[in-house]
Amino acid sequence: MQEIIEPDDHDSTYGDNEDTASSTASLSSSILDYRKENGRTYHKFHDGKYHFPNDDAENERLDLQHHIFYLTLDGKLGFAPPNKPDAKVGRVLDLGTGTGIWAMDFGDEHPEAEVIGIDLSPSQPQFVPPNVRFEIDDWDEEWTYSQPFDYIHSRMNNSSISDWEEYIRKSFENLKPGGYIELQEFTLPLSDDGTLAPEHALFQSMKHLGEAAAKSGRAFIDLNTLGGLLEKAGFEDVQEYKFKWPSNTWPRDRKYKELGVWNHENIVAGLQGFLMAALTRGLGWQAEEVNVLAAKAKQDMRDKSIHAYWPMIVVTARKPVPKETAAEK
Structure with a gap:
């Protein structure tokens, strides 16, 4: 059972908050192109599979989000054993690498590793650690990697995956025996005390986002089912770690604050970026309607009487080592 975050009724310590690819040189122009829509840009490669934008504003947000993970995980990039400082890691796959910041940080921490980050968008920097490379790819297609991996990392891909069982199966098949998978995922916000209510714009915005994701065939998955899906695929030693990301400084606890x-x-x-393509493409909204809803939801984000948070989970698991292989060692 997750802990309940106590709200801070005397909040004085913290102030209120206010409001090109480097992998393959032969990438075609169609892959490097962008879809421009309602003032934002989106991936053009396999157009429409991912509803969040890929412009500079979104890339800056992704790097900020990476820092939140760093705080959440107490300065670690992950909890699976390959993240230990003394771990000797071979091949690593980062699924949905975004700006590539996790892959580059892992490559810096483990210079012995070969790190591959894949994404639909060429949003990664040109200069990267020598042991890191990026590829524009679609995990819905057949995985054709020449060698298996020691560690597969997947972060913030909820509502981007059409078939989680297939996604996990492919990950299992592309891991070496004894290799690890790590899922770091989120779902839509809630409150433990009912202060995030249906009449709030923040509630409505996330409800519509969930509806649009489901309509696109990439619904938000229940985080509590991930461990079971990993076990069903054949993984063992499944470990789960649950966290909460509050909407503002309402918690009493200093770390949560x-x-x-x-x-x-x-x-x-x-x-605005989360909602724009999802609601206009998926639910038939006008851009102006999305902007109004986003503005009202931002007001709710500032309201400390709304004790909202985003549930987060980290799940790690290991691919078994065949008994005969273990006996030979």
């Missing part, structure tokens, strides 16, 4: 500072900026910066 700090997470609230950063997550407030994260969500406020991203709200």
Whole structure:
């Protein structure tokens, strides 16, 4: 059972918050092109599979979000054993790498590793660690990697995956025996005390986002089912770690309050981008309607009487080592 965050009724410590690819040189122009729509840009490669934008504003938000993970995980990039400082890691796959910041940080921490980050958008920088490379790819297609991986990392891909069982199966098949998978995921916000209510614009905006994701065939998955899906695929030693990202500085606990500072900026910066393509393409909204809803939801984000948070989970698991292989060692 997750802990309940106590709201801070005397909040004086923290102030209120206010409002090109480097992998393959032969990437075609169609892959490098962007879809421009309602003032934002989106991936053109396999157009429409991912509803969040890929412009500079969104890339800055993704890097900010990386910092929130850093705070959440106490300065670690992940909880699976390959993240230990003394771990000797071979091949690593980062699914949905975004700006590539996780892959580059992992490559810096583990210079012995070969790190591959894949994404639909060429949003990664040109200069990267020598052991890191990026590829524009679609995980819905057949995985054709020449060698298996020691570690597969997947972060913030909820509502971007059409078939989680297939996604996990492919991950299992592309891991070495003894290799690890790590899922770091989120779902739509809620409150433990009912202060995030249906009449709030923040509630409505996330409800519509969930509806649009489901209509696109990439519904938000229940985070509590991920461990079971990993076990069903054949993984063992499944470990789960649950966290909460508050909407602002409403919590009493200092760590949650700090997470609230950063997550407030994260969500406020991203709200319009989260909603625009999802609601206009999926639900037939007009751009002006989306902008109005996003503005009202941002007001709710500032309201400390609304004790909202985004549930987060980290799940790690290991691919078994065949008994005969273990006996030979």
